[in-house]
Amino acid sequence: xxxxxxxxxxxxxxxxxxxxxxxxxxxxxxxxxxxxxxxxxxxxxxxxxxxxxxxxxxxxxxxxxxxxxxxxxxxxxxxxxxxxxxxxxxxxxxxxxxxxxxxxxxxxxxxxxxxxxxxxxxxxxxxxxxxxxxxxxxxxxxxxxxxxxxxxxxxxxxxxxxxxxxxxxxxxxxxxxxxxxxxxxxxxxxxxxxxxxxxxxxxxxxxxxxxxxxxxxxxxxxxxxxxxxxxxxxxxxxxxxxxxxxxxxxxxxxxxxxxxxxxxxxxxxxxxxxxxxxxxxxxxxxxxxxxxxxxxxxxxxxxxxxxxxxxxxxxxxxxxxxxxxxxxxxxxxxxxxxxxxxxxxxxxxxxxxxxxxxxxxxxxxxxxxxxxxxxxxxxxxxxxxxxxxxxxxxxxxxxxxxxxxxxxx
Ligand code: CTP
Numbered sequence: 435x436x437x438x439x440x441x442x443x444x445x446x447x448x449x450x451x452x453x454x455x456x457x458x459x460x461x462x463x464x465x466x467x468x469x470x471x472x473x474x475x476x477x478x479x480x481x482x483x484x485x486x487x488x489x490x491x492x493x494x495x496x497x498x499x500x501x502x503x504x505x506x507x508x509x510x511x512x513x514x515x516x517x518x519x520x521x522x523x524x525x526x527x528x529x530x531x532x533x534x535x536x537x538x539x540x541x542x543x544x545x546x547x548x549x550x551x552x553x554x555x556x557x558x559x560x561x562x563x564x565x566x567x568x569x570x571x572x573x574x575x576x577x578x579x580x581x582x583x584x585x586x587x588x589x590x591x592x593x594x595x596x597x598x599x600x601x602x603x604x605x606x607x608x609x610x611x612x613x614x615x616x617x618x619x620x621x622x623x624x625x626x627x628x629x630x631x632x633x634x635x636x637x638x639x640x641x642x643x644x645x646x647x648x649x650x651x652x653x654x655x656x657x658x659x660x661x662x663x664x665x666x667x668x669x670x671x672x673x674x675x676x677x678x679x680x681x682x683x684x685x686x687x688x689x690x691x692x693x694x695x696x697x698x699x700x701x702x703x704x705x706x707x708x709x710x711x712x713x714x715x716x717x718x719x720x721x722x723x724x725x726x727x728x729x730x731x732x733x734x735x736x737x738x739x740x741x742x743x744x745x746x747x748x749x750x751x752x753x754x755x756x757x758x759x760x761x762x763x764x765x766x767x768x769x770x771x772x773x774x775x776x777x778x779x780x781x782x783x784x785x786x787x788x789x790x791x792x793x794x795x796x797x798x799x800x801x802x803x804x805x806x807x808x809x810x811x812x813x814x815x816x817x818x819x820x821x822x823x824x825x826x827x828x829x830x831x832x833x834x835x836x837x838x839x840x841x842x843x
Pocket of ligand 1: 568613
């Protein structure tokens with residue numbers, strides 16, 4: 435019996451119709467159902483489909499591929515399909531993404547590894563999930579919607595509790611330790627006492643250390659993108675979660691004070707992430723960009739640059755010191771460093787990096803300078819003169835050049 439009416443976006447209704455046309459059952463699952471019940475805006479839509487074919491894996495894969503293709507065509511988007519996990523993502527023309535998965539059962543061969551997946555019914559699909567408040571589905575039928583709530587998730591939403599579904603949950607998937615903290619703080623819920631006991635036991639047993647850096651960093655990125663990121667990091671530290679990820683890692687007190695200062699000044703998730711990264715034992719397995727790696731490294735070895743910046747008087751010196759610095763680091767320095775350094779970073783960021791000489795190599799050749807390395811040297815000198823406000827216009831540049839050339843420069 436349909437029991438709850440929600441207003442769903444037209445795209446979701448269109449996808450449901452495509453699923454029914456292929457004689458599948460359509461469900462909204464996990465986060466979106468939680469957010470709908472809480473009346474919160476829903477950033478991502480996760481759809482599950484059950485084609486009712488259990489044994490014939492190949493047929494399920496074929497039907498999924500067909501559905502994804504049809505959905506992408508219908509919505510003028512693109513899709514990717516991860517056969518192994520029976521999951522797909524459709525990217526709409528406005529870059530919004532919708533995940534479409536087959537309802538499935540998961541089995542973990544070893545703790546903290548990715549699970550093996552087999553097609554199954556919606557109940558099996560909900561059993562494999564992290565928390566009762568996420569183990570919810572909304573069946574979408576032509577007559578309306580029906581809530582499927584086998585673990586009393588709705589009751590836990592009312593009681594404001596984050597609760598796992600079974601005692602091995604954190605062992606099967608230690609990323610749930612990060613997620614429990616993230617949801618509890620985001621929603622201002624409590625972690626239910628039995629769940630908290632098992633979370634602490636899993637941390638003590640160092641299950642997070644079994645996770646790949648990729649999975650740990652994914653969770654940290656998610657946390658740092660939240661508006662209550664700081665409280666979440668505090669909780670991770672209080673519960674020793676980061677310590678349990680890396681053997682010899684010790685908390686440096688400046689981590690929290692730095693993050694606090696950055697957050698107060700409106701730092702972006704990327705800046706917060708790079709700052710946190712600079713305290714982690716980065717190795718070559720960390721899936722981070724070159725900019726993130728360089729920023730984190732420089733943050734740890736900032737003293738020589740700090741000293742040179744403190745001494746720098748001329749704009750051109752400041753320019754050359756800061757030019758090789760990654761943009762994210764510069765933005766962090768503008769928020770964290772002492773005033774004198776902040777000022778120089780701001781000068782570079784807002785003005786100096788845009789200043790260029792107006793004279794080109796071609797004009798130098800016109801002035802009679804023979805082509806070769808001398809051209810580059812003169813252009814660099816001109817650039818410095820422009821940065822240091824010794825010249826302000828193209829005419830003044832030419833005048834200065836003539837003086838240099840006349841002097842045999
Ligand atoms: N899930 C899980 N265990 C995980 C990750 C995800 O059981 N380690 C399940 C949960 O049911 C979750 C769903 O997969 O609701 C989708 O995961 P994700 O998109 O990461 O979470 P959301 O609940 O949608 O959270 P958010 O609001 O942050 O997008």
